[in-house]
Amino acid sequence: MVETSPIRFFEQIPSQAGFADRFGRKLTYLRISVTDRCNMRCDYCRPAADAYKAESHSNILRYEEIERIVSVAAELGVSKIRITGGEPLVRRDLPMLIEKISAISGITDLALSTNATLLGKYAKDLASAGLQRINVSIDSLNALRFRKLTGGELAPVLAGIQAANDAGLTPIKLNTVLMKGINDDEVADLIDFASDIGATIRFIELMPMKQGLDWEKHYMSVDDILARKDVQARVDISPMQTGNTAARYLPLKSGKGEVGFIMPMSERFCEGCNRLRLTADGGLRSCLPADDQLNLRDLMRHGGSDADIRSTFLRSALIKPEVGIYNFDSDSEKRSMIHIGG
Ligand code: SAM
Helix, strand or coil, X not given: CCCCHHHHHHHCCCHHHCCECCCCCECCEEEEECCCCCCCCCCCCCCCCCCXXXXXXXXXXXXXXXXXXXXXXXXHCCCEEEEECCCHHHCCCHHHHHHHHHCCCCCCEEEEEECCCCHHHHHHHHHHHCCCXXXXXXXXXXXXXXXXXXXXXXHHHHHXXXXXXXXXXXXCEEEEECCCCCCXXXXXXXXXXXXXXXXXXXXXXXXXXXXXXXHHHHCCCHXXXXXXXXXXXXXXXXXXXXXXXXXXXXXXXXXXXXXEXXXXXXXXXXXXXXXXXXXXXXXXXXCCCCCCCEEHXXXXXXXXXXXXXXXXXXXXXXXXXXXXXXXXXXXXXXXXXXXXXX
């Protein structure tokens, strides 16, 4: 149980000390889920096909509430915001929220994670509102397989990526969760595709969240990926740099760009973790796999002040674990990525 005294201790730290956790990690990055609804049905992201029950609209943070939270976070030293979901573009008037956040002093990096299906419609408005760049999830380049994996269509995703590029939402990063026996045969095609369109692709290890997909059967490590001949033909796999960022990059042999690898399972990047997450229903989480979260929505709706929000951020920093441990036994639907926000 967290005591209140250490919070007071943190509050006494002069502001130039920044906003750090117990292990000295500065927390400068807030990932905000604006909805737990999605227009796709990826089995690795939700509990089981169509079994996920989205939060009611009244439980979801309003844009003014998100704006208020970001203002307090920025005062504490958060400078980077990523908007995510669910699928953030299914939430109405997202450019309006982007405009509000981009106007907050101290926010210098504003990005969006999306499946890109609606980017054709919104890319220009998002860019005009102040969005700087996007990450697009794309797990297959085969239209039939894409439909089977996601329940969605590939063509609007490709059009969305083009629209983002035209709108200047660059550099574009593509994210692919590689899954054994599902899409691992496409790794070379995905690398070539990214290189052709001038984007950077990153391969993410499948995490054991609450999901409708058998993690043990389909998990593959980055080492498994790098052992592939078609990958070695394209990527210079000389020792990967070490560092504290979530992604490690290796250069393409063609000289045209690099490929990223995100290894939440085989090589945790907790040591340099600078992240906090805000769920669509107002939960503040300091670690993706840890179940603890603090409720900012109820705090604000019961008259909490900005100072109370600030204290909640400090408390969240205080309970941030040194290392995130994935709980294979947890059965809570709230541990799915669609609920937490990717
Ligand atoms: N809808 C947006 C998108 O498609 O990017 C944002 C939300 S989505 C949950 C964010 C990211 O989480 C996606 O790149 C997705 O592939 C990733 N993700 C979801 N479940 C995952 C899991 N079990 N393991 C690894 N990555 C996962």
